[in-house]
Amino acid sequence: MRLQALVGGSAEVIGPEASLLDAAEHMIKSSVGYLGVVARRELVGIFTEHDMVEAVAADADPEVATVSDWMSEAPDTMPSHVLVREAATWLLEAGYHHLPVMEDGELLGIVTVKDLLWALLDTSDGA
Numbered sequence: 001m002r003l004q005a006l007v008g009g010s011a012e013v014i015g016p017e018a019s020l021l022d023a024a025e026h027m028i029k030s031s032v033g034y035l036g037v038v039a040r041r042e043l044v045g046i047f048t049e050h051d052m053v054e055a056v057a058a059d060a061d062p063e064v065a066t067v068s069d070w071m072s073e074a075p076d077t078m079p080s081h082v083l084v085r086e087a088a089t090w091l092l093e094a095g096y097h098h099l100p101v102m103e104d105g106e107l108l109g110i111v112t113v114k115d116l117l118w119a120l121l122d123t124s125d126g127a
Contacts, residue, residue, distance in 0.1 A: 001123050003087055003101045004080035006116075007109025011100075013038045016045065016068035020055055023047055023067050034098045036107050037071050043100055043107045045071035050097075077102045084123070088116040 013036040014023055023035060027049070037045035051070040055062070060069070077100040078087055091099055091113055099116075101108045 001084045001119055002080065003078060003082050003084060003099075003111060004103070004108070006084065006111050006119055007080065007101045011036050011107045011109045013107065014047065014067055015039060016066065016071070018067045020052065020060060020062040020065045020067065020070065024052060024062065027052075034110055034112070035067070036100055036110055037067055038107065041106075043075070043077065043102070044068075045073045046075040046098055046100060046110070047071040048098060075100055077107075079103060080108055084116055084119045087111070088113070088120060091116065 012026070012030045012032050014026055016037050016039050026035060027033060033049040035047045036043055037047055045068065047067045047070065051072070055065055055070045076094065076096070078090070080101050080103040087099060097113050099111050101111055
């Protein structure tokens, strides 16, 4: 199975100048713990629940602080044709929890460790 099978529909994204409050509302509404940060149709970062916790712990004002203040810039990505097993191995070795999946320079979606584990379990022979 390839990553493209795990990303469907549109990716959850936000602009870098959005407030932390806007990001929190978007994540809650979308039931996700991460957002791709896109500027001029280019992925410039990723914003996660972990980033939000760091901002709250630092007493950032959620109405003033922006996503770009707290996001991880220029995240590593993988093309959609990569095998799930290869992506899972890479995520574990890199210590990441979220992986933006790209095709032709466009963000298709973001997969999580949990997504990859479920995909591996679904394709295993039960051994």
